[in-house]
Amino acid sequence: MSGGTTSYTVETVKTSPFDGQKPGTSGLRKAVTVFQQAHYTENFVQAGLWAGLGDKLKGSVLLVGGDGRFFCEEAAHLIIRIAAGNGVSKIVIGKKAILSTPACSHIIRKYKLSGGFLLTASHNPGGPDGDFGIKYNTDNGGPAPEGVTNKIYELTKTIKEYKIVSNLKVDIGQLGTSKFTVGGEPFVVEVIDNTADYVEFMKQIFDFPAIKTFLQTKRVLLNAMNGVTGPYLRKIFVEEMGLPSDSCLNCEILPDFGGKHPDPNLTYAKDLVDIMKAGQHDFAAAFDGDGDRNMILGHRAFFVTPCDSLAVLAANLESIPYFRQNGVKGFARSMPTSEAVDKVAQRLGKDCYQTPTGWKFFGNLMDADKISLCGEESFGTGSTHIREKDGVWAALAWLSVLASTKKTVQDVLLDHWNIYGRNFFTRYDYENVSSEAGEKLIAGLEAFIKNPNSKGTTLTAPTGQKYKVAVADNFEYTDPIDGSVSKNQGIRILFEGGSRLIFRLSGTGSSGATIRVYVEEYVKSDNPSAYEQDAQAALGPLVAIALQVSKLRELTGRDQPTVIT
Known part of the structure; x- marks a missing residue:
């Protein structure tokens, strides 16, 4: 690749703050047009470098990777130029700036990099009229903790200048290394293969030959939803596992995700659900834009809730070589996630931690060797192998369980419920409601x-079922490792007997507000048929109570949620 002896000069550009550059649970997400404003992206990146690295900025080595959405390459070039201007010694970047979020975490950890910028808005829509996002990850490979994200935000409110090498040009479409001289110091950009490191890592974690043998008699579908996982699915399941190429759907990375919403749930992956309902396939998985989320389906579109997926994997980790070798510590879940995994932890004599929503909260527990597996009800599952949730890993983990048990997805779940009971669970999302309505709803619940x-208090559903309130609070978390406190993490109404209602305003949207309502009811019965009823039917009375106590319909004018999972 290019090198040359040209010496580049660092420029200091005057700027002024933009309102609202506060990172959410997974970085800063806004409309593409917002990031395209002059100085907007530059300000946030500069603040990220200052807050994330401080006095370690000069001479640091950073990763850049993204999900291929619109504005990804342009932002990558800006980051390279700003990094060069700030004394960073080396940038490691995926070809065309493409790396899945799990791959980014692995590469930062494997090569002991200083941190990295991830260019993604995850499951949000893409394209010129869609969303973009930037997230700073620290040297453990995980999302920056609140201490860093709060510092980023404070810096964006006072920033007056940023440093950049505006005329530095790098070909990020070709593998190889480019060397430059910036302000008299060497600066290197290394463009790496998008999939190689990650795929090699998966081969160390799982028994690929066993999964391959299992798949020879099964029909599976893997839907990349035109997000970043396409190349990874082809490499693992077609090249390594020998599946036919038509087993992998929507594998071309598109900047607008084909005009679709790259969120792997029953609503936005309906095309996959419809194919599975025909009964011709045994297993299916779908993945989001940046590859950290997953949805698992069995024969005839049998849906595995993310909560149950976490619990089943927790109960079957010994089927995966990585855990047989490294042992199994405790488990963790985000607070809104059902208590299904808690039942597994109790039976196995393991600790189970309940954290706020946001993968960064799992990082401290992993680094302290407290947990081996963690997950969120928002289709995120992961383990200590990296510090992000990992969709492709979750699919391989499920295939490991199926290969080990020789059971169908549905039978695995039925057997699990017969042992542990079933935590019926659903989530109602009301997207793009007015911020005013969202704030009024939370104020009423407060x-x-x-x-x-x-x-x-006893709350009564229209159908007559009664639920007695045992606890009503706004969830607060004290990190057991560093003592940091996170307040106002979600309204909880917990009932006697284990049923729960949770209400949250989401921090992952780019405009308006998303109200999330989580409904859970625990059933333990000697009659197996009690576990086979439809979740929406089983939860109907509790859903009605949730709508009553929150006055959601009255405040939002919404008769139906945008998405039900």
Whole structure:
């Protein structure tokens, strides 16, 4: 690749702050047009370098990778130029700036990099009128903790200048190394293969030959949803496992995800669900834009909730060589995620931690060797192999369980419920409601939980079922490793007997508000048929109570949620 002896000069560009550059649970996400404003992306990247690296900035080595969405390459070039201007010694970047979020985490850890910028808005829509996002990950490979993201935000509110080498040009479409001289110091850009490191890692974690043998008699479908996992699916399942190429759907990375919403759930992956309903396939998985989320389906579109997926994997980790070799510590889940994994932990004598939503909260537990597996109800599952959730890993983990048990997906679940009981679970998403309506809803619920008479209150569904309130609060988390406190993480109404209602305003959207309502009911029965009823039917009375107590319909004007999972 290019090198040359040209010496580049660092420029200091005057700028002024932009409002609202506060990173959410997974970085800063806004409309593409917002990031395209002059100085907007530059300001955030500069603040990220200062906050993330501090006095270690000069001489650092950073990763850049993204999901291939619109504006990804342009942002990558800006990051390279700003990094060069700030004394970074080397940038490692995926070809055309493409690397899945799990691959980024692995590469940072494998090569002991200083950190990295991930260019993704995850499951949000892409394209010129869609969303873009930038997330800073630290040297453990995980999302920056709140101490860093809060510092980034504070810096964006006062930034007056950023440093850049505006005329530095690098061909990121070709593998290889480019060397430059910037301000008298060497600066290197290494363009790496998009899939090689990650695929090699998966071969170390799983028994590929066993999975390959299992798949020879099965028909499976893997849907990349035109996101970043396409090349990884082809490499693993077609080249390594020998599946026919038509087993992998929508594998071309498109900057607008084909005009679709790259979120692997029953609504946005309906095309996959419909194919599975025909009964011609045994297993299916879908993945989001940046590859960290997954949805698992069995024969005839039998849906595995992310909560149950986490619990089943927790109960079967010994089927995966990585855990047989490294042992199994505890488990962790985000607070809104059902308590299904808690039942597994209790039976196995393991600790189970309950954290706020956001993968960064699992990082401390992993680094302290407290947990081996963690997950969120928002289709995220992962383990200590990296510090991000990992969709392709989850699919391979499920195939490992199926290959080991020689059971169908549905039978694995039925057997699991017969042992542990079933935590019926659903989530209702009301997307793009007004921020005012969202704030009023939370304020009303705050009044409910602060009322001393709320505890012990009996709430009655229209169909007559009664639920007695045991706990009503706004979830607060004290990190057991560093002692940091995270407040106001979601309204909880917990009932006697194990049923729960959770209400949250999401931090992953780019505009308006998304209200999420989580409904859970625990059933333990000697009659196996009790576990086979439809989740929506089983949860109907609790859903009605959730809508009543929150006044959601009255405040939002919405009769139906945007998405039900």
